[in-house]
Amino acid sequence: MMMSTCNGQKKEPLVVRPATQAGRFYTADAKALAQEVDGCLALHRDAAIYEGLAALIVPHAGYCFSGSVAAAAYMTIPKDKPYRRIFLLGPSHHEWLDGASVNTEADCYATPLGQVRVDCQTALALTQADSVFAYQPKAHHREHCLEVQLPFLQRRFGQEAVPPIVPIIISTNDFQKLKRIAEALKPYLTDDNLFIVSSDFSHYPDYEDACAVDALTGEAVESGDAGQFVAALEENARRGVPNLATSACGQQAIATLLLMTHGTCQVKHLMYQNSGDADDHDRSRVVGYHAFALVRGASAEFVLTTDEKRLLKEMALTSIKDSLEGRPAAVDSSLLARHPSLQRRCGAFVSLHKRGRLRGCIGHFGDDVPLHQTVAEMARAAAFEDPRFPPLTRSELADIDIEISVLTPMRRIQSLDQFELHRHGIYIRKGSRSGTYLPQVADEVNWTKEELVSHCAHDKAGIGWDGWRQAELYVYEAIVF
Numbered sequence: 001m002m003m004s005t006c007n008g009q010k011k012e013p014l015v016v017r018p019a020t021q022a023g024r025f026y027t028a029d030a031k032a033l034a035q036e037v038d039g040c041l042a043l044h045r046d047a048a049i050y051e052g053l054a055a056l057i058v059p060h061a062g063y064c065f066s067g068s069v070a071a072a073a074y075m076t077i078p079k080d081k082p083y084r085r086i087f088l089l090g091p092s093h094h095e096w097l098d099g100a101s102v103n104t105e106a107d108c109y110a111t112p113l114g115q116v117r118v119d120c121q122t123a124l125a126l127t128q129a130d131s132v133f134a135y136q137p138k139a140h141h142r143e144h145c146l147e148v149q150l151p152f153l154q155r156r157f158g159q160e161a162v163p164p165i166v167p168i169i170i171s172t173n174d175f176q177k178l179k180r181i182a183e184a185l186k187p188y189l190t191d192d193n194l195f196i197v198s199s200d201f202s203h204y205p206d207y208e209d210a211c212a213v214d215a216l217t218g219e220a221v222e223s224g225d226a227g228q229f230v231a232a233l234e235e236n237a238r239r240g241v242p243n244l245a246t247s248a249c250g251q252q253a254i255a256t257l258l259l260m261t262h263g264t265c266q267v268k269h270l271m272y273q274n275s276g277d278a279d280d281h282d283r284s285r286v287v288g289y290h291a292f293a294l295v296r297g298a299s300a301e302f303v304l305t306t307d308e309k310r311l312l313k314e315m316a317l318t319s320i321k322d323s324l325e326g327r328p329a330a331v332d333s334s335l336l337a338r339h340p341s342l343q344r345r346c347g348a349f350v351s352l353h354k355r356g357r358l359r360g361c362i363g364h365f366g367d368d369v370p371l372h373q374t375v376a377e378m379a380r381a382a383a384f385e386d387p388r389f390p391p392l393t394r395s396e397l398a399d400i401d402i403e404i405s406v407l408t409p410m411r412r413i414q415s416l417d418q419f420e421l422h423r424h425g426i427y428i429r430k431g432s433r434s435g436t437y438l439p440q441v442a443d444e445v446n447w448t449k450e451e452l453v454s455h456c457a458h459d460k461a462g463i464g465w466d467g468w469r470q471a472e473l474y475v476y477e478a479i480v481f
Contacts, residue, residue, distance in 0.1 A: 046417065103168075195257060204285050317379070321397070347363065347374065350403070411474060
């Protein structure tokens with residue numbers, strides 16, 4: 001049977017990139033490999049699954065050292081989601097490229113578990129999109145950083161369901177070239193594609209220095225800003241840490257990803273270990289491993305300026321006054337044009353306090369209404385429709401303080417271990433019943449996590465003190481002002 005290859009010509013048989021690292025970074029025995037990967041994944045069976053997952057940053061060391069950290073990332077993938085392709089980005093450990101090499105030769109990559117297809121058309125399209133991409137065979141033949149990811153994909157998705165991959169090795173110190181790589185890849189940063197960046201972190205300091213260096217680098221990655229990440233690498237280099245060869249071997253691939261996702265994703269730190277945490281490993285010379293998930297939606301870049309917070313409070317107060325006076329609601333379109341954040345579609349709660357005591361609180365979850373409209377409507381509802389209180393009167397208005405909580409998108413959790421008091425709000429749903437406590441409720445009571453969730457189930461959702469145990473649990477965060 002004739003097969004189509006990446007260059008569009010017909011040839012037989014398929015070009016298979018062999019599993020060159022089997023028996024080195026992971027076992028070459030298929031049954032043992034499946035059991036090892038499944039065991040790593042099982043350690044994170046309660047991990048949150050992110051429907052808006054855009055990218056992962058995962059390590060690429062031997063599984064005995066970094067397998068659990070990698071699994072912490074892979075378990076966040078919604079495995080039934082029909083991804084079109086997965087972009088694999090990693091560093092070159094053997095060849096200097098001064099650019100990016102896309103494997104346009106291979107039709108598939110082999111592992112002891114089977115073969116993973118290559119998206120040949122997309123690989124070729126990248127080489128035609130910008131000359132910063134080329135195919136340099138030596139960059140791929142002995143490289144382990146992408147290959148070691150494949151068994152995790154095969155076990156997470158199932159062998160027959162692994163989306164085709166686009167294997168890319170990045171090796172350049174030219175930041176302008178990294179920007180070009182990012183610009184070429186950015187059109188593929190869509191909901192039906194997944195990016196996986198392969199990188200270990202600190203190389204060869206002792207255990208304590210590795211923890212310190214990796215903490216600084218990890219915080220920079222969490223910022224989502226490529227410039228801050230590069231600055232952290234430079235600062236680590238200036239500190240003169242003994243035996244520190246690099247803070248991140250995949251720094252070019254990480255920087256490329258951060259350039260692509262800046263302002264669109266929240267970076268979630270999932271796990272950290274270093275090789276010194278492995279049994280009986282020498283702690284005088286270690287390698288660090290982080291796992292991160294980049295999630296669309298609840299972006300760390302979504303902030304409200306002091307002026308925007310003031311405007312939202314004014315809108316809330318105006319909405320209440322207009323209702324008291326029987327005037328129709330009005331919106332200044334020029335004001336909204338100057339402050340696009342006010343038009344972002346997200347949930348919000350408006351709380352009214354009279355002389356320090358709650359006088360009304362109503363909110364809206366979901367991303368179906370612009371923020372300014374949600375705030376105006378919830379302010380009116382808190383003033384006049386909260387069933388716990390009589391409608392607000394004109395005489396009370398001078399004593400009212402307004403608090404607004406702008407909500408990030410909710411995410412499902414599987415256990416209370418994933419719920420953080422004072423940071424997360426909790427939302428409980430069972431059948432047609434639901435209830436929530438905002439994050440700041442934890443600041444007002446002296447409850448444990450279980451007590452707070454039990455109160456929410458009983459007092460807010462009406463499903464009993466233990467009803468949360470059989471209910472759906474969600475967490476969210478809030479910008480409170």
